[in-house]
Amino acid sequence: MIKSSFRRTQRLVVWLTVIAVFAMPVPVFAQTKITYHSNKFSAQDDVKVGRQAASEAEQQLPILRDAEVTDYVERVGRRLVSSIPAEFQHPEFQYYFKVVNASDINAFALPGGPMYVNRGMIEAARSEGEMAGVMAHELSHVALRHGTAQATKAQKYSLLAGILGIGGAVLGGPAGSILGQGGQFAVGAYFLKFSREYETEADILGAQTMARAGYDPKDLANMFRTIEGQSGGGGGGFLSDHPSPANRYARINQEAQYLRVVNPVRDTRDFDRIQARLRGYPKAPTTAQIMQSGQRYPAETGGTGGRNPDNPPRGRVEYPSSRYRNYTEFGLLRVSVPDNWQEIADNNNSVWFSPQGAYGQYNGQAVFTHGVNFGVVRTQSRNLQQATDELLNSLAQGNRNLRQSGGYQRTSVSGRNGLMTTLTNVNEATGRPETITLITTQLRSGDLFFMITVAPQGETRDFNNAFSNILRSVRLND
Numbered sequence: 185m186i187k188s189s190f191r192r193t194q195r196l197v198v199w200l201t202v203i204a205v206f207a208m209p210v211p212v213f214a215q216t217k218i219t220y221h222s223n224k225f226s227a228q229d230d231v232k233v234g235r236q237a238a239s240e241a242e243q244q245l246p247i248l249r250d251a252e253v254t255d256y257v258e259r260v261g262r263r264l265v266s267s268i269p270a271e272f273q274h275p276e277f278q279y280y281f282k283v284v285n286a287s288d289i290n291a292f293a294l295p296g297g298p299m300y301v302n303r304g305m306i307e308a309a310r311s312e313g314e315m316a317g318v319m320a321h322e323l324s325h326v327a328l329r330h331g332t333a334q335a336t337k338a339q340k341y342s343l344l345a346g347i348l349g350i351g352g353a354v355l356g357g358p359a360g361s362i363l364g365q366g367g368q369f370a371v372g373a374y375f376l377k378f379s380r381e382y383e384t385e386a387d388i389l390g391a392q393t394m395a396r397a398g399y400d401p402k403d404l405a406n407m408f409r410t411i412e413g414q415s416g417g418g419g420g421g422f423l424s425d426h427p428s429p430a431n432r433y434a435r436i437n438q439e440a441q442y443l444r445v446v447n448p449v450r451d452t453r454d455f456d457r458i459q460a461r462l463r464g465y466p467k468a469p470t471t472a473q474i475m476q477s478g479q480r481y482p483a484e485t486g487g488t489g490g491r492n493p494d495n496p497p498r499g500r501v502e503y504p505s506s507r508y509r510n511y512t513e514f515g516l517l518r519v520s521v522p523d524n525w526q527e528i529a530d531n532n533n534s535v536w537f538s539p540q541g542a543y544g545q546y547n548g549q550a551v552f553t554h555g556v557n558f559g560v561v562r563t564q565s566r567n568l569q570q571a572t573d574e575l576l577n578s579l580a581q582g583n584r585n586l587r588q589s590g591g592y593q594r595t596s597v598s599g600r601n602g603l604m605t606t607l608t609n610v611n612e613a614t615g616r617p618e619t620i621t622l623i624t625t626q627l628r629s630g631d632l633f634f635m636i637t638v639a640p641q642g643e644t645r646d647f648n649n650a651f652s653n654i655l656r657s658v659r660l661n662d
């Protein structure tokens with residue numbers, strides 16, 4: 185009798201232990217361990233470049249000035265930030281949260297902490313958990329220092345050196361305005377696009393952070409479904425900034441199995457109230473519309489944003505060196521460039537090579553007086569000449585004085601059919617007339633590859649030799 189009763193009690197104790205283990209908010213076993221990538225920059229560098237990019241972003245994007253909405257998003261953000269695992273906390277970082285009056289379902293965060301959540305994202309989310317999911321994903325890119333890790337990996341030290349040294353000058357320029365047309369805003373775009381590996385890490389750390397904050401990590405997976413559903417499974421918005429790793433949905437849900445949360449936050453009255461409040465506003469423009477309007481927004485008084493001081497290019501530069509240095513860009517381009525020119529990447533799809541003194545910032549825009557720009561753009565047309573026309577039209581929108589001075593000539597780019605055309609422009613920083621050459625060819629994907637050369641009209645002869653050498657050295661491997 186006694187024995188049997190004892191056994192039953194013992195069994196009950198075992199049962200309770202099992203239940204206790206599974207009911208623990210965040211069991212630590214079986215979670216995926218995330219580690220940092222190698223990084224040549226300090227956490228303080230993250231803060232610095234993020235601040236630059238943030239101040240540029242805030243001039244280009246309309247920030248919703250609604251204290252009730254901002255406070256709410258800030259509260260959710262704080263809750264997530266305090267739940268980032270200790271090994272990914274950085275005392276230097278200053279997280280803050282702003283709402284952008286744009287309708288795309290998107291959000292982004294910059295190195296060191298600034299985060300921007302689109303109104304469209306808050307309106308599309310089906311619960312606070314889904315909104316928190318995207319925010320946790322973004323915070324994870326920041327906490328894992330993906331922006332500077334990416335620059336380290338790509339050996340684009342000069343990019344960040346550029347940002348740290350010459351202000352936001354590298355975050356724009358002609359190619360930037362082209363990308364702006366596609367619905368992405370150009371500023372800081374370098375920090376917005378990551379590899380699938382980084383995306384998976386942000387998903388997993390995002391899920392872990394959500395669970396620690398009392399959210400159901402499955403809501404992160406659900407949010408990706410919501411985004412897919414609302415953007416027609418297609419391009420633009422969050423999914424184009426965040427390439428989807430294979431089995432993203434399944435992978436997050438798998439991680440969620442190890443992250444039990446008791447009574448997760450799902451719908452909150454606050455969330456419903458904020459959504460209703462936002463729906464009362466007139467419809468927000470899309471990011472593409474905002475970029476096309478070209479409107480600049482003044483810095484918020486007393487806010488963290490601020491206008492970058494102008495630092496226009498001097499426009500006096502050294503003669504191109506006869507020694508060349510090789511570069512590999514976007515995983516498809518190999519090119520040789522005079523070794524006294526610097527590599528200045530302005531985002532994932534465009535890079536400049538330019539001599540000292542030939543680049544800077546004017547009216548909040550990157551300006552180049554001498555150099556070459558390479559990039560890849562997606563066009564509607566698959567016909568080389570029509571695609572080149574499209575590119576020219578978008579260039580002309582950002583440069584009022586740009587004029588085509590001749591027709592198209594056939595040329596060869598890495599052994600393929602290419603087109604070349606000459607244009608004239610007036611440099612907005614120096615006021616000097618300049619000659620621009622646009623050379624294009626098509627990639628196997630159908631995207632348009634371009635090379636743009638720029639030099640002041642009186643100096644084209646000094647630079648033409650270097651430009652032809654550069655063009656001849658181009659090797660495309662796609």
Ligand SMILES: [Zn+2]
Pocket residue numbers: 321325378383386425426
């Ligand atoms: Zn991402």
